[in-house]
Amino acid sequence: TDARPVFSASKPSNPYFSESREQLDYTILVGDSGVGKTSLLVQFDQGKFIPGSFSATVGIGFTNKVIAVDNVNIKLQIWDTAGQERFRSVTHAYYRDAHALLLLYDITSKSSFDNIRAWLTEIHEYAQSDVVIMLLGNKADMSSDRAIRRDEGERLAREYSVPFMETSAKTGVNVDLAFTAVAKELKHRAVQHQHPNQPKFQIHDYIEAQREKSGCCSYF
Numbered sequence: 001t002d003a004r005p006v007f008s009a010s011k012p013s014n015p016y017f018s019e020s021r022e023q024l025d026y027t028i029l030v031g032d033s034g035v036g037k038t039s040l041l042v043q044f045d046q047g048k049f050i051p052g053s054f055s056a057t058v059g060i061g062f063t064n065k066v067i068a069v070d071n072v073n074i075k076l077q078i079w080d081t082a083g084q085e086r087f088r089s090v091t092h093a094y095y096r097d098a099h100a101l102l103l104l105y106d107i108t109s110k111s112s113f114d115n116i117r118a119w120l121t122e123i124h125e126y127a128q129s130d131v132v133i134m135l136l137g138n139k140a141d142m143s144s145d146r147a148i149r150r151d152e153g154e155r156l157a158r159e160y161s162v163p164f165m166e167t168s169a170k171t172g173v174n175v176d177l178a179f180t181a182v183a184k185e186l187k188h189r190a191v192q193h194q195h196p197n198q199p200k201f202q203i204h205d206y207i208e209a210q211r212e213k214s215g216c217c218s219y220f
């Protein structure tokens, strides 16, 4: 049976540059159960963090967010997947349509970091080859319980040539930046699609510049 999600039926064949200068992109959040995918999305969408007991995502859900990049509205449809193994076959079906993928681990959980390689293998198996991938080390506010140093995250990201940052769904640090950087990359890709000679967007440089502007790197 085809487990393809229903949303693909209404997906425009070319989501780039419609008359309304709006671009629709699908982004999915993946990573082990408990790393903070739902919390990150709630923080980005509503600017709040709901502490308390952890209730694991069942299946999948999405939130729409519009990010203005230059004069184009980038509509991100962000899919929050369940990290638990038993939902894996459901989420695999969503990889194919994703333009971007935020892959999270929890800086206080070594196992969630060790599993990143397996997640990347799975992504390369199921997602489009040109999918934008960003690695996020979440729960960066929990510095006293830190199990993974920031440079370990950076090294892994470099190995796979993906951008990286540490985030906190609790304090909101770098949450907007993560999604904005992805939106910018997707917008520039669409421009390049139409005008191949345009200079390529340098997502790493953008992230560094934004972090410097915000007084990085002593943000924890």
Ligand SMILES: Nc1nc2c(ncn2[C@@H]2O[C@H](COP(=O)(O)OP(=O)(O)OP(=O)(O)O)[C@@H](O)[C@H]2O)c(=O)[nH]1
Binding pocket: 031, 032, 033, 034, 035, 036, 037, 038, 039, 040, 050, 051, 052, 053, 054, 055, 056, 057, 058, 081, 082, 083, 084, 138, 139, 140, 141, 142, 167, 168, 169, 170, 171
């Ligand atoms: N201190 C702190 N706690 C966090 C952060 N992000 C998430 N949490 C907590 O971690 C637990 C799990 O967060 P979720 O957002 O439900 O994790 P998830 O990745 O969506 O989990 P699944 O739905 O099972 O895949 C919750 O108790 C959150 O409150 C963070 O940045 N800092």
